[in-house]
Amino acid sequence: MNTSEKLAILGGDKSVDVPKPHYVWPEITDRTREAVLKQLDSTISIYNKSDIFERFENNFAKYHGRKYALLHNSGTNAIWSMFVGCDLQPGDEVICPTYTFHATATLLLQTGATPIFVDAKEDGNIDPEKIRAAITKKTKAIIITHMWGIPCDMDEIVAIAKEAGVYLLEDCSHAHGAEYKGRKVGTFGDAAAWSLQGQKTVTGGEGGIVLTDNEEIHIRELLLGHYNKRCTQEIPKDHRLRQFALTGFGLKNRAHPLAIAIAQEQFERLDSILEFRRRYAEMMMNELGGFEEISLPNTKERLPSWYAFTIQYHEEKAGVKIEKFYQALQAEGLAEADRPGSTGPIHDLPLFQNRHIVYPHLYRQTETTSSEYPQAVNFWKKAIKFPVWHRPEDEGMTRDYIKGVKKVLTNLPSLKDNA
Ligand SMILES: *Cc1c(COP(=O)(O)O)cnc(C)c1O
Numbered sequence: 054m055n056t057s058e059k060l061a062i063l064g065g066d067k068s069v070d071v072p073k074p075h076y077v078w079p080e081i082t083d084r085t086r087e088a089v090l091k092q093l094d095s096t097i098s099i100y101n102k103s104d105i106f107e108r109f110e111n112n113f114a115k116y117h118g119r120k121y122a123l124l125h126n127s128g129t130n131a132i133w134s135m136f137v138g139c140d141l142q143p144g145d146e147v148i149c150p151t152y153t154f155h156a157t158a159t160l161l162l163q164t165g166a167t168p169i170f171v172d173a174k175e176d177g178n179i180d181p182e183k184i185r186a187a188i189t190k191k192t193k194a195i196i197i198t199h200m201w202g203i204p205c206d207m208d209e210i211v212a213i214a215k216e217a218g219v220y221l222l223e224d225c226s227h228a229h230g231a232e233y234k235g236r237k238v239g240t241f242g243d244a245a246a247w248s249l250q251g252q253k254t255v256t257g258g259e260g261g262i263v264l265t266d267n268e269e270i271h272i273r274e275l276l277l278g279h280y281n282k283r284c285t286q287e288i289p290k291d292h293r294l295r296q297f298a299l300t301g302f303g304l305k306n307r308a309h310p311l312a313i314a315i316a317q318e319q320f321e322r323l324d325s326i327l328e329f330r331r332r333y334a335e336m337m338m339n340e341l342g343g344f345e346e347i348s349l350p351n352t353k354e355r356l357p358s359w360y361a362f363t364i365q366y367h368e369e370k371a372g373v374k375i376e377k378f379y380q381a382l383q384a385e386g387l388a389e390a391d392r393p394g395s396t397g398p399i400h401d402l403p404l405f406q407n408r409h410i411v412y413p414h415l416y417r418q419t420e421t422t423s424s425e426y427p428q429a430v431n432f433w434k435k436a437i438k439f440p441v442w443h444r445p446e447d448e449g450m451t452r453d454y455i456k457g458v459k460k461v462l463t464n465l466p467s468l469k470d471n472a
Contacts, residue, residue, distance in 0.1 A: 060464050062384035068457030069386035075450055076389045076440040079256045085318050092314035100282040105310050109317045110262070116230075116320075117239050119264040121271035123279065124308040128226050128248025130278060131261030133160035134306070135196075135244045137277045138263075138270035139220045141166040143415055145193035150179040151400040152429035153198040156248075157224045158399060162408050165415040166193065170400040173429040176351035177201065177363065177436070180428065181209035188213070194220035199228035199238050201438065202254075202358035203350055207233045207241045214242070222246070229254040230327045231358035244270050249316045254358055255323055257316030260308050278306025326443040330359040333451045334441050337362055340455045344462045346371040359441035363393075366435050373468045378461065379437060381468060385457040389440050397433040398426055 059065030069075065092105055099106045110122035125131040141147065143165030149158040151170040158168050169192070171183040177200045184195060195214055197205045214221035221242035225231075229247060231238045239245035244267065247253070249260030265271050272294060275284050280301030288295045334357070338349055341364070348365040350357060368375050375392075382390045399405065409416040439458075442451050461468075 058460055058464065060381055060384070060461060060467060061386065062381045063467060067384070067386035068460055069388075069450075069453045071386075073388040075454075076442065078440075079251060079258075079319060080322075080444075085315055088314045088318040089311055092311055095310075097310050099307070099310050101286045102283060105313045105317060106308065109313050109320065112317070112320065113262055114264055117237050117245075117264055119240060119245075120266045121264065121268070123263050123271065123274050124313060125261040125263065125278065125306045126308050126312075127259055127306075128224075128246060128250055128253070128261035129156040129160065130306040131246040131248070131263045132156060132196075132222075132224060133163060134263055134274040134277045135222045135246055135265075135270070136161055136164050136166070136194075137302070138244055138265065138267075138273045139194050139222070140273060141193055144191060146189060146191040147193060148184055148187050148195040150196075150198050150200075150429075151398045151426045152177055152179075152200065152432055153224065153399060154226065154396050155399045155402060155404075156226075157196060157198050159404060162404065162412055162415070165412075167191075168405060170405075170424065170426065172426040173200075173432050174206075175348070175365075175428065175432070176203060177429075177432045178203060178205040178351075179210075181206050181213060184210065185213050188217045188219070192217060192219050194222055196222040196224060197242075198224040198226070199231055199358075201350070201363045202228045202231050202360035203352075204228065204231050204233035204238050204355040204357065207236075207238075211241050220244075226250075226253060227360040228358045229360075230323050232356040234354050239264055243267055244274075249312070254326065254360060255316055255320045257308070257312030257314075257319070260312045260316055276301045278302075278304040280305065283307075327358060329443045329445065329447070330441040331356065333443075333447065334359045334362055336451060337439070337441070337455055341458060341462075344459075346462055346465065361393075361438040362441050363436050363438040365432065366437055368435075371465050373465050375435065375437070377468055378465075381461045382437070382457065385461060387439075387454055387457045389454075391438050393433070393436055393438055398429040400424070400426060 061067045114122040141164040145166040146169050147166050149168045152173040169187050174180045223242045223245035225239045226248035228238045244265035246263045249257045284298035409418045
């Protein structure tokens with residue numbers, strides 16, 4: 054690397070000089086179009102486990118080696134169904150990461166249970182030691198998120214949940230196909246949910262799915278939002294909740310068959326997508342490994358799904374503010390570099406702090422808690438994410454982005470003078 058190369062922000066040549074977007078997701082191909090057309094000729098409303106729902110649920114369950122699968126119209130509602138599956142009640146405590154997308158925990162508030170937020174580790178994922186410290190007699194469940202597709206510390210977390218005798222739920226919405234010590238995420242806990250929303254690695258545009266081996270959880274998930282035919286089909290006649298089969302618990306959270314036809318076509322490409330993402334992520338890991346100004350994603354004993362490649366930028370080591378670093382990346386033409394703003398610590402969101410205003414029948418005004426979440430806040434403030442490409446023809450773009458990041462890191466001193 055020529056260290057005297059002039060940064061684009063200071064008038065030098067750009068590292069990437071092609072128009073954006075540089076990354077397009079999801080990938081809609083002729084096969085996707087065919088899948089939708091075929092579904093139109095089959096059915097566009099499915100009442101029970103049949104047709105494309107049955108195919109997708111069976112394939113997804115088999116891929117993970119789990120017994121029960123249930124599609125939903127969103128990941129958010131899929132997560133909600135896990136909370137109802139665990140029969141959460143007012144007074145129950147549920148341990149949640151504060152560094153996650155808010156939908157990991159928002160629908161807890163529909164159950165009346167109390168979210169107990171827990172800090173992250175340096176890798177952005179929930180800290181097992183902080184989970185252990187947060188367990189009380191009231192703890193009923195732990196929910197975790199494998200952030201940006203990096204699996205959490207599952208050995209420790211599974212052991213803590215077992216010891217405490219509480220449910221373990223996984224939000225795998227960033228982590229389709231990710232593995233921890235050779236085992237897929239979504240197979241460690243009592244139930245797991247995946248979003249199938251447009252950004253996600255397996256997508257139908259909108260949608261969600263839950264897997265579990267626990268029949269009781271599955272039955273309650275069915276009742277929450279899949280009334281009549283599906284409940285009648287799957288809830289045993291002698292089950293105490295079978296009386297509710299006709300109405301369920303009143304909601305309707307069924308997926309749309311066209312969305313699931315798309316998701317099935319995308320799912321068939323998951324292993325190929327992961328293979329390329331892993332190849333390109335490894336290039337990024339190898340090439341960017343030598344810089345003390347940044348930390349790279351945690352890949353120790355884990356195979357991420359690379360929903361994003363999220364680095365930590367240490368401005369105190371760099372001597373250049375993150376805003377300036379980020380502007381320099383943008384100026385290099387790295388248009389897809391992003392500082393994730395809305396996915397940040399969630400404990401102080403108004404919906405959690407002022408839940409008594411929205412749900413006065415379930416919550417009283419909460420005393421302002423003095424808990425602090427320094428690691429989660431830190432990770433969020435220092436995070437810069439890059440896409441990880443997934444096609445053979447994306448190798449050049451991956452190399453150009455690596456070149457651009459290296460150029461800015463190598464030339465940080467020139468930004469200091471300019472600061
Ligand atoms: C996308 C996402 C959700 C919500 O999924 P939707 O399908 O958009 O409702 C929940 N948790 C995480 C971590 C997500 O990324």
